[in-house]
Amino acid sequence: xxxxxxxxxxxxxxxxxxxxxxxxxxxxxxxxxxxxxxxxxxxxxxxxxxxxxxxxxxxxxxxxxxxxxxxxxxxxxxxxxxxxxxxxxxxxxxxxxxxxxxxxxxxxxxxxxxxxxxxxxxxxxxxxxxxxxxxxxxxxxxxxxxxxxxxxxxxxxxxxxxxxxxxxxxxxxxxxxxxxxxxxxxxxxxxxxxxxxxxxxxxxxx
Amino acid sequence: xxxxxxxxxxxxxxxxxxxxxxxxxxxxxxxxxxxxxxxxxxxxxxxxxxxxxxxxxxxxxxxxxxxxxxxxxxxxxxxxxxxxxxxxxxxxxxxxxxxxxxxxxxxxxxxxxxxxxxxxxxxxxxxxxxxxxxxxxxxxxxxxxxxxxxxxxxxxxxxxxxxxxxxxxxxxxxxxxxxxxxxxxxxxxxxxxxxxx
Numbered sequence: 001x002x003x004x005x006x007x008x009x010x011x012x013x014x015x016x017x018x019x020x021x022x023x024x025x026x027x028x029x030x031x032x033x034x035x036x037x038x039x040x041x042x043x044x045x046x047x048x049x050x051x052x053x054x055x056x057x058x059x060x061x062x063x064x065x066x067x068x069x070x071x072x073x074x075x076x077x078x079x080x081x082x083x084x085x086x087x088x089x090x091x092x093x094x095x096x097x098x099x100x101x102x103x104x105x106x107x108x109x110x111x112x113x114x115x116x117x118x119x120x121x122x123x124x125x126x127x128x129x130x131x132x133x134x135x136x137x138x139x140x141x142x143x144x145x146x147x148x149x150x151x152x153x154x155x156x157x158x159x160x161x162x163x164x165x166x167x168x169x170x171x172x173x174x175x176x177x178x179x180x181x182x183x184x185x186x187x188x189x190x191x192x193x194x195x196x197x198x199x200x201x202x203x204x205x206x
Numbered sequence: 207x208x209x210x211x212x213x214x215x216x217x218x219x220x221x222x223x224x225x226x227x228x229x230x231x232x233x234x235x236x237x238x239x240x241x242x243x244x245x246x247x248x249x250x251x252x253x254x255x256x257x258x259x260x261x262x263x264x265x266x267x268x269x270x271x272x273x274x275x276x277x278x279x280x281x282x283x284x285x286x287x288x289x290x291x292x293x294x295x296x297x298x299x300x301x302x303x304x305x306x307x308x309x310x311x312x313x314x315x316x317x318x319x320x321x322x323x324x325x326x327x328x329x330x331x332x333x334x335x336x337x338x339x340x341x342x343x344x345x346x347x348x349x350x351x352x353x354x355x356x357x358x359x360x361x362x363x364x365x366x367x368x369x370x371x372x373x374x375x376x377x378x379x380x381x382x383x384x385x386x387x388x389x390x391x392x393x394x395x396x397x398x399x400x401x402x403x
Contacts, residue, residue: 041367042366044368044370046367047311096305101400101402157260158260159367160365161309161310161365162364162365162366162372163306163364164363165363166402167366176261204403205403
């Protein structure tokens with residue numbers, strides 16, 4: 001059954017969509033935590049914070065905070081490198097982000113298809129190679145043109161602090177504290193309902 | 207008798223003129239009192255600014271008071287606040303906390319020193335310890351001027367890694383822009399192929 005799922009998963013990955021996370025292009029992403037690990041970013045060693053799970057934290061894709069004040073929608077502006085999360089017309093939070101520098105962040109309308117408290121990400125090559133365990137608060141997003149297997153996500157960041165400037169391989173990087181707030185608030189799909197909407201727009205300044 | 211009445215009326219009239227004149231002159235007179243002059247108490251201009259580390263574990267705070275900047279770090283898990291540095295405010299210079307001030311591992315932080323001429327960037331150890339040669343902080347302008355004199359720093363945007371600051375610079379005689387890494391332990395300035403917009 002797993003092999004069948006993996007086969008279908010690989011078949012639906014279009015050839016022209018680059019992998020933001022090479023691990024998700026080979027297998028389904030999953031909750032994954034390592035202790036006392038070392039990561040690599042820009043070909044430099046990076047200390048990896050241990051993930052301390054509290055008793056209330058679920059390690060599987062979880063639902064967001066249930067509220068009734070309006071539809072949740074996350075907007076990512078690539079030009080200003082900011083993320084704004086709305087619930088109806090109310091602004092939940094606004095924060096600087098880092099979008100794709102070495103790989104493009106896809107533009108368009110997406111929904112969150114899976115949430116993981118932490119997972120491993122790897123990709124790039126040469127001087128841009130990265131291998132990062134314990135990436136915190138990961139929210140994978142997709143649409144008809146950008147499949148989930150391409151690995152694009154919103155997530156926390158422990159390997160750089162250069163928000164407000166492009167700095168990723170295609171994902172949307174946030175401060176870990178900001179990512180945690182969005183992670184707890186946003187919804188993964190459930191009961192036939194799609195996950196929280198994400199709209200990515202604008203162009204990086206030349 | 208008539209003479210006495212006339213003299214009395216004259217005296218009353220003269221007195222009336224005198225009293226009226228005195229009252230009018232007092233209205234235009236400046237009143238000088240013997241009370242002590244008001245004491246002007248200097249208002250202490252005290253401002254604070256702060257920034258949490260990306261993992262939320264620490265908070266950096268600058269307090270400006272009495273022409274001094276004092277830098278504190280609070281450990282948010284236990285609320286323990288320690289002073290890591292104190293610096294006199296010189297002329298029009300201003301110390302600011304950039305949004306990306308903390309290194310990813312919270313080992314270092316950097317501040318922007320706004321000056322009338324050229325802005326400088328200062329790197330500190332969050333432990334409050336000095337660098338080699340008892341330097342309380344590292345100035346980025348100094349090694350930059352020595353190593354790449356044909357470029358001017360436009361902005362230090364943040365950290366590319368635990369000890370790598372991203373310095374965006376412009377060539378002095380053209381519009382060419384380029385990014386550098388400033389490696390804190392070695393104080394090396396490394397030219398990059400990528401420009402960090």
